[in-house]
Amino acid sequence: MNRSPDVVIVGAGIVGAACGAELQRRGYRVVIVDQFEPGLGETGSSLGIAGLDDQNGADLDLQQLGVALWHDWLARENWSSTVRSSGSLWLADSSADWMLLQHKAEALRDRRVACEIVPGMLLQKVEPALSDSLYGGVFLPDDLAVRPTALLHQLLTDLPGRSFGPASRAVVLGNGFVQLAGGKRLDCGAVVNAAGAGSASLTPGLTLTEERLTVFPVLGATRFRRMVRSHGLTVRPRQDGFVCASSCPDRDTNLAALRKLVRSLDPADATADGCVVSSTSPDGIPIIGPSPSQNGVWLACGLGSRGLATVWAAARLVADQMEGHQPPIDDLRYRPERLAHLRAAKG
Ligand SMILES: Cc1cc2nc3c(=O)[nH]c(=O)nc-3n(C[C@H](O)[C@H](O)[C@H](O)COP(=O)(O)OP(=O)(O)OC[C@H]3O[C@@H](n4cnc5c(N)ncnc54)[C@H](O)[C@@H]3O)c2cc1C
16 A cells, blocks of 8 residues: 655654654654655764754743653664764863853753763862863763764665655755655645755745854874863864864864863874754744744754754654644744745745
8 A cells, every 4th residue: 555654854864754754753653755865965074073052042942851861762773873972161261161061060050951060170070181281170970971973874674665865855845745856746735844954945935044064074193082162162072082073164263262172182192173064043042833925734853953952852842843732841942934035935
């Protein structure tokens, strides 16, 4: 019997795969399509930190729900080879930063986020590679280290309805169907536009902006056990050293920031910089909810540089909205209708 899927998901990055997993868990028949082999989008560049990010408080409830749901999924699934519980450290390299960081920790505790204040003199006990000139840090034990591409493939293996390659590029999304470039039309009950940077071309009125991230591996003897963040610099441990991501494009500035963190750094260990783009919404807040310009289409895009952290929260919101349930957090802030261009594009 050839039954139409209940939901077609466009985009087999981590967001589409998570939406697929959540909807399948709720009993829906899901088909996921991608124009390429999965993992070639932003997910393949991700550092893989699933944790709270202190840069933008506007979507902190989504981040907090995201981390909590990561732990729920870990309790159900065997992801031991792709997700590691390592925690992360936010660091302060000046007394002013240290004051701010401690206030942030208090605010997180008020929100019942597990976090521990670590005075400067104890930092090297927690993380021996750190410089001894740091003022202190805040440890978030619930943050997770994910291997994004490996987890993506694991999630997709569990979704039986998959179609990848140029013929599976979605060209039109409509009320109850997805038209593919190869000529095939997929009829369905609902569509999720999770096409990352490609989402904008599929939904009238949707615009996304680029957030440029500089990524540079530092290979060599210096090892971190945990993920570390300071001054816009994020450090993710690797077996052969570590990899940094920064919103600043200047190599010297990034190396100077890194020198403040690391006990000893040989600049020659920092290999060439690469610039990678993350797609974000015009107001920097993820876009999750029914498209105002298309009936039967849900948007899950614009998650920016926190997409991995918030991915399960995005999937939960989409699934709850489809079923008409109230999500565990107020989803109004994330709904696409807040964006004027999308409202204006409504047919
Ligand atoms: C350098 C870097 C480091 C990062 N580190 C972190 C981190 O540590 N923690 C964190 O939380 N976030 C991080 N992020 C952000 C995170 O990686 C992204 O938010 C997330 O991967 C976005 O996933 P996605 O599924 O929306 O997009 P993608 O992974 O880009 O997937 C979208 C998919 O849609 C497909 N597609 C596009 N158009 C079409 C079409 N018309 N038809 C069919 N398929 C289509 C694409 O081929 C692609 O496979 C980082 C981002 C970058 C760039």
